[in-house]
Amino acid sequence: MVNHNKPTVAIFGGSFDPPHKGHQQIVEKAAEVLEIEKLLVVPAYLNPFKTSTLADASLRLSWCHTLFDGIKKVEVTAYEINEGKSTATSQSVKHFNQTYHVKYLIVGSDNLATLTQWHEFEWLNEHIIWVIATRENTHLETKMLTNWILLPIDVPISSTQIREKKDLQLIDKKIEKSVKNILEGQHPMTIEERIANIVKLLDEKKAEEIEVFNLDKADYIAKRVVIANSLNGKHTLALFDHLKKEIKLQGDTMIASDATDEWAVADLGDILIHIMIPEYRQRYSLEVFLSELVESQKNRNSDPA
Template sequence: MVNQSKPILAIFGGSFDPPHEGHQAIVKLASKYLDIDKLIVVPAFLNPFKKTSSALASQRLEWCQTLFDNIPKVQVDDYEIQEGKSTTTSQTLKHFNSRNHVKYLIIGADNLSTLEKWHQFEWLNTHITWVIITRENYPIISDSLKSWKVLSIHKAMSSTAIRDKQDLQHVDNKIKHSVQKVLQGKHIMKIEQSIENIVQILDQNKADDIEVFNLEDADYIAKRVIISNSLNGKHTIALAEHIKKALKETDEDILYSDISDDWAVLDLGDTLIHIMIPEYRQRYSIETFLSELVEKQKKNADIDPA
């Protein structure tokens, strides 16, 4: 029998990478309509089903505290972050059950298809009531659940989409600037990793005179430009094909390509790649133009230190 003197809790865990309006709506609705003393928001150090997170655990904790700590009956807890490793839901619930009665576990409907793979699912299924948050295009499949209820949230958004598209319209203004800085930093890191990969492919396949131009702050159509020489027309096409194959393996999109014997152009959005026979490179002198842009952005930075 449950000791009713213990506070009754609902647990809402997740990566919150970043937290958004959907999370806020869930917290407000659950804290209002569930018969609980407190709703505990638990940011994960690392989701057991993910390899990495975009923002540091400490940053995600800070975002959650900013958004949720002032809501009545809601508390952000750093238990999983203090563990410093991926923590199973059953371990977290047992931790909070030592001094409380965890009655509800809040999950998204997108979790239902893999729920039985969770560590100690049978134990979880016996000890808590699942609170399922509706998500567009995810049906409520509850055959394996012993006790459950549904909370309907009509907000079609996800942290993944926010990260991938860098669209912050569904991120609260209280944390928007901080989230933007993190996402921009990760995006630049991704660009640098892609550049390193492309340069390595060109070098391994005997491209010559490889140059990379950083145009991050210049008024230009790309953030990076790579220029390299081919040995001849067939080599131009071969180098372009090597890059296309490698980018496909890393799920990078080529937005546009124009490939001929003399000159191949690959447009990745943030990065432009030019592979040219030496005669064309000398004739069109693209690097002279790009070097002038780099110098201009340096001068502008010196004039405006902000």
């Protein structure tokens, strides 16, 4: 039995591969017209009807945060992405029903053809109101739906054209460069964006004294080195495991790695990451060596001879 004393919410899920102005219009309009306290945007790790995505999960999540975080009532959630697999919509609805009353489920009109194939469609049909986002004068086959309402929009809602034609007209300027890089097969993030993400991942798991060394102009095996303290040996391995999992989601690969309780090293090719207990960091003084390396390169570059 649903507890209607819980906050009423709508869910808008999808691949968001990439998110575009159609998605933005849906989110903005739904947040405005639906009688809800919150709209949950739920990017999928992998759509159950697809075998792959253009952009990795963490990048699609980042795009959604960039576009939707500033909209009143809207919350972007990583629930399905954190599941690390295809997640049925019914599972997500049941998960969020533990905290909220999920009243509405927002879908594009292009989903109607396959709705009855969704896992536990009958259960969903009984427990939620379908919100169908569609352009005007679109024929809709809704006989199988128990309760539904229309959400009229005037922008195409499919990401397929963007991917196939590399058409950026419907992409917001805030993420246009990143989407363009993906479409052109480049790394989804610059090295500075990757470093910022690594620092964020370490910081959110309580790593201490995080330092980043820029070695672009030094004669060294990597362009950046990140050094961080763990609290203890168990924490070293926990930080390393968290980092390994999350950077894989963003499309990075550890070329090599080695982890013990005292010291963990991750080699991403152009980035080296060291996680150490404080005693080891003090003993080996890596930052002293790296600082001297940077300084010596500066001196060579400034030497008029």
